[in-house]
Amino acid sequence: MEIKSVLLDSCDVCGKANVEGYVVASAFGPCSNAVCLECLASGKESYHEMVAYISEAGHWPTDINEMYQKEVRRQLELHGKTEEQFKEDVERMIELYKYYDEVN
Numbered sequence: 487m488e489i490k491s492v493l494l495d496s497c498d499v500c501g502k503a504n505v506e507g508y509v510v511a512s513a514f515g516p517c518s519n520a521v522c523l524e525c526l527a528s529g530k531e532s533y534h535e536m537v538a539y540i541s542e543a544g545h546w547p548t549d550i551n552e553m554y555q556k557e558v559r560r561q562l563e564l565h566g567k568t569e570e571q572f573k574e575d576v577e578r579m580i581e582l583y584k585y586y587d588e589v590n
């Protein structure tokens with residue numbers, strides 16, 4: 487069965503507007519995204535969601551298993567981000583979680 491692509495308002499991964507694509511499940515967690523054909527072809531995921539998922543698991547890379555480390559490194563290459571940037575973003579998110587825990 488062929489599943490036809492749809493016209494997306496914008497791609498949740500790269501942000502391109504009015505592109506052809508599909509709504510697909512994320513490889514990182516229980517979430518679906520509207521993804522353009524180009525991002526779909528490379529398996530590119532949303533950077534911000536990846537930061538959120540990994541920071542919920544713990545600190546990068548010490549708390550993350552090898553399988554996810556490998557996939558994160560592949561995603562960082564696709565996004566043109568360094569591991570150092572990613573580590574900083576994960577730490578910032580962990581600090582945010584602590585803040586929300588304190589105020590709630």
Ligand SMILES: [Zn+2]
Pocket residue numbers: 497498499500501502521522523524525526
């Ligand atoms: Zn895209």
